[in-house]
Amino acid sequence: MGETPPRCPDCSVEMEQMTLKAGGYNLRVVSEESTEGILGSLGVKEKFAAHVFVCPECGLSRVYADIDE
Ligand SMILES: [Zn+2]
Structure with missing residues (x-):
């Protein structure tokens, strides 16, 4: 996972x-x-912890598994 939060592909907001x-x-x-x-x-x-990112504009959600490799 990168340093910056992902951006919504539809709204381009963090x-x-x-x-x-x-x-x-x-x-x-x-x-x-x-x-x-x-x-x-x-x-x-x-098992991996799951991190969820939600777009505050449209509610689109992404789940990232905390894979440590
Ligand atoms: Zn959005």
């Missing part, structure tokens, strides 16, 4: 970072790939 919650929990994106190591062998999937 999108606002927000938190998307589901049932009181911060949203996570879950990969089909298993986590490496012992947890992966137990069937634990890779």
Whole structure:
């Protein structure tokens, strides 16, 4: 993820970072790939925190997974 917030492709304004919650929990994106190591062998999937950017003009939302590579 870059330093500056993304811009809405329709309105060209900066999108606002927000938190998307589901049932009181911060949203996570879950990969089909298993986590490496012992947890992966137990069937634990890779999970990433999700960052959401919302356009204040039109409400368009983008979700970015916090992939750290
Ligand atoms: Zn917009």
